[in-house]
Amino acid sequence: MLLSEIRLSFHQQLAPIYPPQEADSLFFWCAEHYLLCSRQQLHQQMNKNTSPEAEKKMLAALQRLQKNEPVQYILGETDFLDLKIKVGPGVLIPRPETEYLVHSILQEIPKYEPLHIADLCTGSGCMAIALAKHLPKAKVWGTDLSVTALQIAAENARQSKVTITWVPDDLLNSRFQPEKLDLIVSNPPYVRMLEKNSMHKNVLDYEPPEALFVDDGNPLIFYKAIARFALRFLLPAGFVYLEINEYLGAEMEALFTAQGFRQVELLKDLEGKTRFLKAMHP
Ligand code: GLN
Numbered sequence: 001m002l003l004s005e006i007r008l009s010f011h012q013q014l015a016p017i018y019p020p021q022e023a024d025s026l027f028f029w030c031a032e033h034y035l036l037c038s039r040q041q042l043h044q045q046m047n048k049n050t051s052p053e054a055e056k057k058m059l060a061a062l063q064r065l066q067k068n069e070p071v072q073y074i075l076g077e078t079d080f081l082d083l084k085i086k087v088g089p090g091v092l093i094p095r096p097e098t099e100y101l102v103h104s105i106l107q108e109i110p111k112y113e114p115l116h117i118a119d120l121c122t123g124s125g126c127m128a129i130a131l132a133k134h135l136p137k138a139k140v141w142g143t144d145l146s147v148t149a150l151q152i153a154a155e156n157a158r159q160s161k162v163t164i165t166w167v168p169d170d171l172l173n174s175r176f177q178p179e180k181l182d183l184i185v186s187n188p189p190y191v192r193m194l195e196k197n198s199m200h201k202n203v204l205d206y207e208p209p210e211a212l213f214v215d216d217g218n219p220l221i222f223y224k225a226i227a228r229f230a231l232r233f234l235l236p237a238g239f240v241y242l243e244i245n246e247y248l249g250a251e252m253e254a255l256f257t258a259q260g261f262r263q264v265e266l267l268k269d270l271e272g273k274t275r276f277l278k279a280m281h282p
Contacts, residue, residue: 003031004046006058013066017201026071030061033075068201080126083133083160090148091124092211097269098187098243101276102130104267105241109183112137116179118233119143120171120186120226123211125153125164127185132162141178143169146210171225180235187243188222189214195247219248220255227259234281242277249274 001009010027011020018026031042034057035050050058064074072078072093077086080094081102087093109115115138119128122142132140142164144150150166157164169176171188191212196204203212214221223242230240240261244252249266256264260282269275 001050001055002047003035003042003050006031006050006055006062007046009059010062010065013062017066017068026065029071030058030075034058034061068205070202070206073206081130083126083130083156085124085126085129085156086152086159087124088152089206090146090208091152092187092207094124094126097273097275098127099130100269101185101187101241101243102127104276105131105183105185106134109135111135113182114138115182116235117141117183117185118176118178118181120184120229121145121188121211121222122153122166123149123187125149125156125166127187128153128164129157129160129162131183131185132157132164133160139179140164141167141176143167143171143174143176145170146208149211171222171229174225174229176229178233180238181233182235182238184226184230184234184238184240185242186222186226186240188226190219190222190243190245190248192216192219192245219245220251223252223255227256227261230261230281231259236281238281240277240279243275244277246273246275249277252277 007027011023014023028039034054061074070093072087077084078093081099085094117131117138118141120143122128122144125142128140128142132138142153150168154166167176189212193213194216253264253266256279261279263280265278266274267276267278
């Protein structure tokens with residue numbers, strides 16, 4: 001098949017579930033991966049025949065995309081800042097807003113200090129690994145309840161050539177006792193069940209619900225645990241940087257202020273949504 005014919009198949013087969021622009025970017029995402037070409041090279045090859053192996057992989061990916069499977073799970077990896085991060089059904093796919101949070105943290109903290117950092121509910125390990133990669137003197141811990149997630153995170157750390165201490169730990173009944181910390185980051189579950197009907201099938205049918213959802217009646221349960229943990233283990237001038245539910249900014253601010261944290265600040269993501277909370281130890 002010509003590459004342009006495969007592109008057309010992507011458009012035709014994905015039309016019922018994705019708008020044309022998204023179908024096109026899914027085509028390029030897969031083609032870059034399986035043909036090992038840049039987008040520009042692909043444009044120049046549109047009217048050339050695709051190798052039988054690459055064609056087979058592209059069409060197999062298309063079949064999975066038709067079932068709403070996220071492209072990142074199909075390819076087994078995604079980009080996170082300048083890193084390649086392996087992902088699979090046991091971990092949440094890193095989102096651009098989380099990437100933006102890490103980018104913002106890196107702009108605000110000193111690069112060559114021996115900081116102690118913990119990433120709670122690390123999942124694929126993307127935040128812990130990106131911080132370790134860009135802060136060469138930092139000592140980093142990553143915790144998660146899921147052993148599968150920690151295995152993927154450890155593989156990601158090896159691939160990115162950073163050393164992180166992975167700790168199996170249930171944040172809601174935490175037994176993790178790290179050295180005193182300069183920084184705590186976390187992107188815990190925060191989507192309320194009532195928000196489920198506004199979410200896409202590719203998220204709902206494939207991503208781990210335990211990494212996403214919280215009860216409507218106690219949506220800040222993980223942040224309450226983070227605040228307790230931070231009060232015990234954060235150094236006096238230490239900070240927490242958290243990804244939060246865009247609809248619960250006021251409640252989050254109130255929670256951390258009531259616990260005595262200083263300089264509690266809500267930050268926006270690139271779309272202008274209230275998406276992060278930064279606070280300093282009391
Ligand atoms: N931002 C993610 C989503 O919208 C949720 C991440 C989380 O619950 N921590 O799917």
